[in-house]
Amino acid sequence: xxxxxxxxxxxxxxxxxxxxxxxxxxxxxxxxxxxxxxxxxxxxxxxxxxxxxxxxxxxxxxxxxxxxxxx
Numbered sequence: 001x002x003x004x005x006x007x008x009x010x011x012x013x014x015x016x017x018x019x020x021x022x023x024x025x026x027x028x029x030x031x032x033x034x035x036x037x038x039x040x041x042x043x044x045x046x047x048x049x050x051x052x053x054x055x056x057x058x059x060x061x062x063x064x065x066x067x068x069x070x071x
Contacts, residue, residue: 006046010036010053017060027069032060 014036021030035056043049063069 002046003044003049006049007040010049011040013053013057014040026064028060028063032056032063 014033016033017029017036018033021027021033036053039049039052039056043052
């Protein structure tokens with residue numbers, strides 16, 4: 001049951017990143033959002049899913065601060 005709630009939470013966060021990246025034409029948040037959505041499908045426990053998603057969010061933040069794939 002915990003996995004269902006974690007999946008719903010992280011899926012919403014990933015969708016938000018994807019929509020933001022698509023509307024702003026920014027590659028990093030869009031690809032990161034797809035990665036977060038994908039993590040909800042492939043991780044079987046809520047703890048692992050949360051760790052992976054937090055790491056992806058940190059990666060998105062790091063990449064945007066560094067200007068990776070900046071137009």
